[in-house]
Amino acid sequence: MDENYDVIVLGTGLTECILSGVLSVEGKKVLHIDRQDFYGGESASLNLSQLYSKFKPTAQKPELKGRDRDWCVDLIPKFLMANGELTNILVHTDVTRYIEFKQIGGSYVYRNGRIAKVPSNEMEAVRSSLMGIFEKRRMKRFLEFIANYKEEEPKTHQGLNLDSNTMNDVYNHFGLENGTKDFIGHAMALWSNDDYLNEVARPTYDRIILYVQSVAKYGKSPYIYPLYGLGELPQGFARLSAIYGGTYMLDTPIDEVLYTDDKKFAGVKTKEGTAKAPIVIADPTYFPEKVKKIGSKVIRAMCIMDHPIPNTNDLDSVQLIIPQNQVGRKSDIYITVLSDVHCVVPKGYYLAIVSTIIETEQPHVELEPAFKLLGPRLDTLMGIAELYEPLEDGTSDGIYLSKSYDSTSHFESTTDDVKDLYFRVMGKPLVLKKRPNAEEEEALNGLE
Amino acid sequence: MRKFIKSNDSILTSVVGKTSLITRFMYDTFDDQYAATIGIDFLLKTMYLEDNKTIRLQLWDTAGQERFRSLIPSYIRDSHVAVICYDITNKKSFENLNKWIQDVKLERGDDVIIVVVGNKSDLNNKRQVTMEECEAYLKSINGKFCIETSTKANHNVKQLFKKIASSLPDIETSAKDESTQPETVDINIEQPKVESSSCC
Numbered sequence: 001m002d003e004n005y006d007v008i009v010l011g012t013g014l015t016e017c018i019l020s021g022v023l024s025v026e027g028k029k030v031l032h033i034d035r036q037d038f039y040g041g042e043s044a045s046l047n048l049s050q051l052y053s054k055f056k057p058t059a060q061k062p063e064l065k066g067r068d069r070d071w072c073v074d075l076i077p078k079f080l081m082a083n084g085e086l087t088n089i090l091v092h093t094d095v096t097r098y099i100e101f102k103q104i105g106g107s108y109v110y111r112n113g114r115i116a117k118v119p120s121n122e123m124e125a126v127r128s129s130l131m132g133i134f135e136k137r138r139m140k141r142f143l144e145f146i147a148n149y150k151e152e153e154p155k156t157h158q159g160l161n162l163d164s165n166t167m168n169d170v171y172n173h174f175g176l177e178n179g180t181k182d183f184i185g186h187a188m189a190l191w192s193n194d195d196y197l198n199e200v201a202r203p204t205y206d207r208i209i210l211y212v213q214s215v216a217k218y219g220k221s222p223y224i225y226p227l228y229g230l231g232e233l234p235q236g237f238a239r240l241s242a243i244y245g246g247t248y249m250l251d252t253p254i255d256e257v258l259y260t261d262d263k264k265f266a267g268v269k270t271k272e273g274t275a276k277a278p279i280v281i282a283d284p285t286y287f288p289e290k291v292k293k294i295g296s297k298v299i300r301a302m303c304i305m306d307h308p309i310p311n312t313n314d315l316d317s318v319q320l321i322i323p324q325n326q327v328g329r330k331s332d333i334y335i336t337v338l339s340d341v342h343c344v345v346p347k348g349y350y351l352a353i354v355s356t357i358i359e360t361e362q363p364h365v366e367l368e369p370a371f372k373l374l375g376p377r378l379d380t381l382m383g384i385a386e387l388y389e390p391l392e393d394g395t396s397d398g399i400y401l402s403k404s405y406d407s408t409s410h411f412e413s414t415t416d417d418v419k420d421l422y423f424r425v426m427g428k429p430l431v432l433k434k435r436p437n438a439e440e441e442e443a444l445n446g447l448e
Numbered sequence: 449m450r451k452f453i454k455s456n457d458s459i460l461t462s463v464v465g466k467t468s469l470i471t472r473f474m475y476d477t478f479d480d481q482y483a484a485t486i487g488i489d490f491l492l493k494t495m496y497l498e499d500n501k502t503i504r505l506q507l508w509d510t511a512g513q514e515r516f517r518s519l520i521p522s523y524i525r526d527s528h529v530a531v532i533c534y535d536i537t538n539k540k541s542f543e544n545l546n547k548w549i550q551d552v553k554l555e556r557g558d559d560v561i562i563v564v565v566g567n568k569s570d571l572n573n574k575r576q577v578t579m580e581e582c583e584a585y586l587k588s589i590n591g592k593f594c595i596e597t598s599t600k601a602n603h604n605v606k607q608l609f610k611k612i613a614s615s616l617p618d619i620e621t622s623a624k625d626e627s628t629q630p631e632t633v634d635i636n637i638e639q640p641k642v643e644s645s646s647c648c
Contacts, residue, residue, distance in 0.1 A: 039520060087635055100632045218633050235520040242511035243487040248518035438489060
């Protein structure tokens with residue numbers, strides 16, 4: 001196959017697949033290649049044998065029930081915010097027709113040695129066991145302020161300016177305790193460290209609104225999750241791309257990258273032949289010389305268990321956040337728990353993924369506070385990931401690179417990267433148009 | 449409205465003449481020059497069987513992802529039936545069936561009905577694969593049935609899908625299984641407008 005394309009995409013991670021899908025819908029001729037024989041790249045979900053060969057190649061697998069393919073273990077633990085940007089993209093592209101979602105059962109936070117549900121509205125704040133009686137009232141007033149804040153009505157601002165006051169100013173206005181700041185900032189605004197305290201309040205306000213609106217959407221928690229694992233997401237967008245003419249080649253290593261005389265990207269050579277395009281979009285692993293380490297590493301531990309997390313009402317799934325201050329750290333520890341309800345483990349098993357940014361020479365010890373909350377584990381697989389970002393924006397050589405998936409608990413930074421890449425490639429902001437539904441597509445094809 | 453993969457019977461086709469098989473069945477058309485602006489994602493067809501049963505088939509096309517063997521696994525996972533096609537005038541396409549059967553069995557084990565279709569039966573004079581070879585092969589892979597069709601001459605296409613429909617296990621039972629699962633959420637439902645400034 002010696003062919004010309006508008007765009008070549010390397011790596012089938014979520015970022016790359018969303019872009020393939022969107023660009024194909026816009027009429028671009030896309031060739032999408034992955035060196036591995038499965039979809040998802042760094043954001044894949046692995047079956048049991050893939051998981052063990054990656055993380056414990058020499059160890060004996062424990063006796064586990066179920067078939068290999070009944071396990072779909074995410075390499076990057078994240079949840080979707082029900083009202084977040086990825087959800088918006090899924091709806092606009094109608095990729096929802098390929099993927100089913102379920103709610104995450106609850107959102108929990110660790111405070112003073114125990115865990116409790118994160119209150120998301122005034123009513124829950126009043127009932128919450130996280131705070132004493134007076135603090136509850138202060139929290140209630142804070143949440144009312146957030147809910148009632150209207151840009152154009154200064155009387156709802158209570159004398160605060162979200163663009164000049166720091167978030168700490170806002171907390172102090174309501175007299176909130178440090179422990180309460182911890183769970184608002186880390187379990188609702190989902191900041192993973194305390195830098196936000198001394199920055200203007202606006203971004204934190206926006207994040208709390210996103211959290212609250214996401215909870216309001218389905219009720220149990222702000223998070224949703226695709227059946228069969230996060231690896232379904234890139235696959236859904238890959239199918240979208242294919243329907244709109246995208247060509248897919250898995251299991252195809254890149255033998256050579258071709259350049260023009262003035263060092264611009266020209267194409268790739270693979271076992272299938274030469275493919276040419278003026279533009280390539282790729283994950284950092286395809287151009288290691290064009291990315292740099294961002295300086296922080298993430299440790300992730302996948303824990304196989306046969307019970308739910310203690311003190312979470314036996315929920316089938318939870319997000320549990322250990323704010324950094326609570327355990328004397330600089331960054332939070334995240335725990336995601338899933339079960340057979342989400343079709344990622346066989347019946348009777350639970351999968352907890354613990355992750356954090358490494359701060360010491362003994363990263364596995366840093367996860368101990370989380371392991372204590374989990375209770376007994378059948379097996380634990382650990383991996384450390386270096387995070388990369390591109391050195392250049394790609395406009396000079398036509399090589400547009402994505403960032404590594406970070407340690408945040410949701411996809412908002414991933415969709416930011418998608419939008420940023422789109423802008424760099426196309427020179428205009430990404431505007432999502434509603435994709436025709438299945439019937440309308442039939443009509444477009446002249447088939448009725 | 450939400451339509452979903454798992455509810456009906458998805459069908460996997462591959463290799464040769466698959467899209468024309470679907471369009472012939474659905475719309476009774478055959479177009480050599482047929483070039484869709486958009487690929488076929490999936491199509492729904494309600495069939496009425498002799499014994500007053502109705503069956504809703506959900507036909508999924510491969511969307512070209514079979515070209516370099518890059519079908520998404522969920523495509524196979526959610527299927528009840530895999531229709532695997534070869535071209536009777538092309539021995540190679542028949543020999544290639546094996547890799548597709550492997551992919552299907554890897555994902556679905558024995559929980560899937562496999563149907564083998566030899567297309568282009570109108571080109572009998574160029575035949576490279578006999579019906580006997582197909583029958584023998586079917587037996588070796590424990591498939592359900594094989595059939596030769598011509599989408600061009602509209603031969604056996606309807607019969608193919610009728611046979612598929614009548615070889616499906618009782619749908620009611622599988623529907624019941626699904627209702628015991630906790631509900632999924634419909635993220636397509638209109639939501640209150642997110643403020644334009646939201647999220648950073």
